[in-house]
Amino acid sequence: xxxxxxxxxxxxxxxxxxxxIAKAVDGISFEVYEGASFGFVGESGCxxxxxxxxxxxxxxxxxxxxxxQVLFRGEDLxxxxxxxxxxxxxxxxxxxxQGAMNSLNPVMKISKQITEAIRLHEDISIPESRxxxxxxxxxxxxxxxLLDQYPHEFSGGMKQRVMIALALACNxxxxxxxxxxxxxxxxxxxxxxxxxxxxxxxLHLATILxxxxxxxxxxxxxxxxxxxxxxxxxxxxxxxxxxxxxHPYTRKLVAAFPDLELxxxxxxxxxxxxxxxxxxxxxxxxxISGCKFHPRCEWADKRCSEEDPVSMExxxxxxxxxxxxxxxx
Amino acid sequence: xxxxxxxxVVYTLKAGLSGLFKKRxxxxxxxxxxxxxxxxxxxxxSLVGESGSGKTTTGRALLRLIKEEVxxxxxxxxxxxxxxxxxxxxxxxxxxxxxxxxxxxxxNPRNTVSRIVGESLxxxxxxxxxxxxxxxxxxxxxxxxxxxxxxxxxxYPHELSxxxxxxxxxxxxxxxxxxxxxxxxxxxMLDASVRLDILSLLNGLKEEIGVTCxxxxxxxxxxxxxxxxxxxxxxxxxxxLGSAGLIAEGALHPYSKALIAAQPSAxxxxxxxxxxxxxxxxDPAAVVFCPYYRRCMQATERCGKELPPLSEINPNHFVxxxxxxxxx
Amino acid sequence: xxxxxxxxxxxxKNAFSxxxxxxxxxxxxxxxCFFLFIAVFGPFIKPYDIMDFGGAEDILRPPSFEHxxxxxxxxxxxxxxxxxxxxxxxxxxxxxxVLSMFLGAAIGxxxxxxxxxxxxxxxxxxxxxxxxxxxPLVLVLxxxxxxxxxNIILVxxxxxxxxxxxxxxxxxxxxxxxxxxxxxxSLGSSNLRVILRHILPNVFPVIFANTVLIAAVAIxxxxxLSFLGLGDSLNQSWGMMLHYAFECxxxxxxxxxxxxxxxxxxxxxxxxxxxxxxxxDEWINPQIRKR
Numbered sequence: 001x002x003x004x005x006x007x008x009x010x011x012x013x014x015x016x017x018x019x020x021i022a023k024a025v026d027g028i029s030f031e032v033y034e035g036a037s038f039g040f041v042g043e044s045g046c047x048x049x050x051x052x053x054x055x056x057x058x059x060x061x062x063x064x065x066x067x068x069q070v071l072f073r074g075e076d077l078x079x080x081x082x083x084x085x086x087x088x089x090x091x092x093x094x095x096x097x098q099g100a101m102n103s104l105n106p107v108m109k110i111s112k113q114i115t116e117a118i119r120l121h122e123d124i125s126i127p128e129s130r131x132x133x134x135x136x137x138x139x140x141x142x143x144x145x146l147l148d149q150y151p152h153e154f155s156g157g158m159k160q161r162v163m164i165a166l167a168l169a170c171n172x173x174x175x176x177x178x179x180x181x182x183x184x185x186x187x188x189x190x191x192x193x194x195x196x197x198x199x200x201x202x203l204h205l206a207t208i209l210x211x212x213x214x215x216x217x218x219x220x221x222x223x224x225x226x227x228x229x230x231x232x233x234x235x236x237x238x239x240x241x242x243x244x245x246x247h248p249y250t251r252k253l254v255a256a257f258p259d260l261e262l263x264x265x266x267x268x269x270x271x272x273x274x275x276x277x278x279x280x281x282x283x284x285x286x287x288i289s290g291c292k293f294h295p296r297c298e299w300a301d302k303r304c305s306e307e308d309p310v311s312m313e314x315x316x317x318x319x320x321x322x323x324x325x326x327x328x329x
Numbered sequence: 330x331x332x333x334x335x336x337x338v339v340y341t342l343k344a345g346l347s348g349l350f351k352k353r354x355x356x357x358x359x360x361x362x363x364x365x366x367x368x369x370x371x372x373x374x375s376l377v378g379e380s381g382s383g384k385t386t387t388g389r390a391l392l393r394l395i396k397e398e399v400x401x402x403x404x405x406x407x408x409x410x411x412x413x414x415x416x417x418x419x420x421x422x423x424x425x426x427x428x429x430x431x432x433x434x435x436x437n438p439r440n441t442v443s444r445i446v447g448e449s450l451x452x453x454x455x456x457x458x459x460x461x462x463x464x465x466x467x468x469x470x471x472x473x474x475x476x477x478x479x480x481x482x483x484x485y486p487h488e489l490s491x492x493x494x495x496x497x498x499x500x501x502x503x504x505x506x507x508x509x510x511x512x513x514x515x516x517x518m519l520d521a522s523v524r525l526d527i528l529s530l531l532n533g534l535k536e537e538i539g540v541t542c543x544x545x546x547x548x549x550x551x552x553x554x555x556x557x558x559x560x561x562x563x564x565x566x567x568x569x570l571g572s573a574g575l576i577a578e579g580a581l582h583p584y585s586k587a588l589i590a591a592q593p594s595a596x597x598x599x600x601x602x603x604x605x606x607x608x609x610x611x612d613p614a615a616v617v618f619c620p621y622y623r624r625c626m627q628a629t630e631r632c633g634k635e636l637p638p639l640s641e642i643n644p645n646h647f648v649x650x651x652x653x654x655x656x657x
Numbered sequence: 658x659x660x661x662x663x664x665x666x667x668x669x670k671n672a673f674s675x676x677x678x679x680x681x682x683x684x685x686x687x688x689x690c691f692f693l694f695i696a697v698f699g700p701f702i703k704p705y706d707i708m709d710f711g712g713a714e715d716i717l718r719p720p721s722f723e724h725x726x727x728x729x730x731x732x733x734x735x736x737x738x739x740x741x742x743x744x745x746x747x748x749x750x751x752x753x754x755v756l757s758m759f760l761g762a763a764i765g766x767x768x769x770x771x772x773x774x775x776x777x778x779x780x781x782x783x784x785x786x787x788x789x790x791x792x793p794l795v796l797v798l799x800x801x802x803x804x805x806x807x808n809i810i811l812v813x814x815x816x817x818x819x820x821x822x823x824x825x826x827x828x829x830x831x832x833x834x835x836x837x838x839x840x841x842x843s844l845g846s847s848n849l850r851v852i853l854r855h856i857l858p859n860v861f862p863v864i865f866a867n868t869v870l871i872a873a874v875a876i877x878x879x880x881x882l883s884f885l886g887l888g889d890s891l892n893q894s895w896g897m898m899l900h901y902a903f904e905c906x907x908x909x910x911x912x913x914x915x916x917x918x919x920x921x922x923x924x925x926x927x928x929x930x931x932x933x934x935x936x937x938d939e940w941i942n943p944q945i946r947k948r
Contacts, residue, residue, distance in 0.1 A: 185379040190591035190603035218595035256521040258550035276526035422845035434836035
């Protein structure tokens with residue numbers, strides 16, 4: 001395999017709050033290859049957004065990368081200064097924030113917002129950048145004539161296309177999308193996923209998609225990592241993980257998405273409501289010894305409560321972080 | 330148990346400045362357009378559609394929670410919901426409850442759990458003794474899985490997780506054992522791992538208490554999982570109605586089929602196109618036409634000039650389309 | 658997530674931690690506590706009789722051991738006057754504020770909740786009171802009603818509710834649309850019940866924050882009225898002291914001990930309320946709080 005575009009090694013990001021240190025990301029390692037699609041999936045509080053923000057060091061005031069490396073084309077971004085990273089953002093790696101489409105400035109024309117963003121990173125004239133924006137609009141399936149409209153005149157799906165256009169503005173190598181389809185209808189979501197896939201192929205773009213929706217990640221990403229409480233619990237090729245989920249959390253999570261269930265049960269015609277996972281997702285401030293999932297796991301034993309599981313390779317491009325993965329029925 | 334006949338709800342948007350100068354009335358939006366539907370006692374019927382399909386408006390209209398003008402009739406146990414006297418309306422509210430989408434907004438942040446759950450008791454049965462009220466609240470909390478009851482009694486909503494808040498809301502809706510429950514996207518704002526439990530709870534309503542439920546959702550697969558029948562809505566109109574299994578596996582209306590194709594799939598090729606749509610303009614002179622005409626892959630000329638009726642294409646399977654043939 | 662029991666004690670502790678976290682607010686709180694203490698216990702520590710005129714040689718004496726802040730134009734001890742005056746100033750300020758708060762809240766709630774015709778009428782009334790020039794209005798009312806303590810309270814209360822009404826109405830409009838209000842209605846709740854049980858408790862923080870600022874304004878208003886001579890001469894407030902100070906030409910004589918202390922006290926109390934208002938802003942809007 002070629003060298004990965006992005007290689008993260010043992011990344012740790014902590015938040016310093018009044019109530020203590022929250023280990024939002026507690027030692028994760030993964031790789032994203034050029035032009036590949038990678039997904040992070042997990043529930044609220046698992047650290048997936050923090051992991052993504054850590055790549056480009058866009059953390060809030062009280063967040064800090066406490067350890068690990070973020071190797072982008074061989075260079076460690078985590079070790080770079082704020083100024084150095086700032087130059088990298090948007091040009092090499094860009095990000096579509098969660099709910100970004102709702103933070104477009106309502107009193108500024110869309111064209112102005114994008115041209116402004118471009119000119120912040122590149123030294124080109126306004127007419128030049130306008131031309132580029134027109135090109136971007138076409139690329140994302142928007143009519144260039146709508147360039148000078150205001151955000152409120154766009155629908156949700158259209159606004160998200162604008163955010164994608166913004167992310168592509170400086171021809172990055174990697175685009176990170178944080179919950180890119182969460183607030184959208186099923187049809188619009190499908191259109192956006194279609195668009196992202198088209199762009200990935202035509203521009204040889206690497207994408208990292210973050211979502212709490214496992215079905216979206218299985219569908220749209222070639223490889224994925226399931227996160228729980230700041231750690232990766234299972235990682236690998238999507239089809240592999242879907243067919244043979246190894247970690248107890250992954251298995252239970254798969255049962256919680258009706259579209260996945262429908263797919264599976266459609267052939268048999270049966271309908272069964274699975275059981276939820278007992279308990280609640282943990283607070284990042286809590287200190288749980290050993291495997292973070294063990295309090296909610298029905299197969300957990302003494303070792304699980306004491307030792308943090310390590311990566312176990314259980315297939316071609318399939319790793320799991322569980323001591324009991326092969327003992328589970 | 331519930332019969333909706335020719336329900337139409339029209340929203341009038343404010344005219345704005347241009348209205349002031351041009352003396353134009355605000356634009357009207359037909360949220361629900363001539364909808365007819367009935368709910369059998371003890372069933373869970375899902376109303377499936379995207380935002381703007383009119384499903385939420387229908388649910389709210391059913392419980393008389395909308396301020397807009399409503400045309401048509403809604404009968405609950407034979408009586409017209411819109412011509413109830415003030416006294417009768419209060420009785421209706423006892424029997425017909427709503428579960429809201431957002432558990433973070435649906436509970437008064439300044440009330441404790443016990444007060445929230447006991448609110449309908451205070452409204453409808455102020456005469457009940459304090460002990461009786463406490464017992465009923467405790468029963469409702471236990472039924473919804475909030476055990477031990479003492480742990481939750483004096484909690485405030487912000488101290489609870491999303492799933493727990495939704496349970497509190499459900500307990501508050503169930504305490505007087507209603508006959509009809511309208512659930513408006515009750516799990517869409519909850520974490521995935523918690524959803525199944527809430528759904529089981531709602532399913533249990535049907536099984537154990539015999540409550541009739543109108544389940545509103547944008548997720549066709551979710552509707553399939555929990556309901557007896559599914560009604561698919563598009564742009565305020567009912568386009569397909571049938572049993573859950575039938576719709577999920579053999580939907581006939583082009584929109585239903587498009588919805589199913591648009592769902593994320595773990596097994597399909599990454600290269601497939603999830604959405605195949607057309608953009609079509611209807612004839613400006615046309616007064617009635619199929620609401621899905623603009624985007625339909627199978628539309629013919631007739632679809633742009635006439636509104637298809639809802640016809641029973643197979644036993645208990647209704648489709649509103651000129652171009653659908655019954656299954657052989 | 659382990660659920661620990663949160664007692665009232667802990668809730669009060671939480672409120673205090675927000676207060677303590679905001680240094681300005683905490684300073685304001687301390688200032689007000691100080692003056693409250695003075696107002697309640699002061700007259701017992703240093704009794705003061707308004708009729709305790711001194712002899713001719715006691716008039717306008719500068720600060721000395723006997724009279725720590727000197728004497729006024731009637732030979733009375735200024736420090737004692739300050740302490741006694743704190744009671745009056747604070748009393749008028751607080752009571753006028755309470756009146757203003759009730760009026761403003763009731764009108765704002767009614768207008769916001771019912772909307773339509775009621776809203777239009779109440780808001781026009783509010784607009785009138787907002788727009789009328791305050792000082793002439795207050796002077797006229799005070800002159801008509803007569804210059805005693807209760808009339809002053811009434812006058813200030815009647816002329817300062819409009820701002821609160823506006824703010825309360827805005828908040829009511831926002832709360833009215835919240836899901837839990839709709840839920841209450843879907844349960845069969847009556848309008849009155851919805852207002853008292855659901856709207857009012859959630860509008861209250863805004864009312865309270867606004868009230869604290871109104872208190873500052875009320876005290877200033879009372880000082881102004883008294884300074885202009887419309888105060889109650891039997892119950893001497895700081896404003897009255899300033900009034901007498903000016904009347905007897907303390908400025909030109911250079912009797913700073915008569916002019917400065919009441920003025921400084923008024924400024925401090927007003928600042929105290931204003932600073933406290935900042936902390937309340939944070940309490941209401943947890944997003945402003947520093948992490």
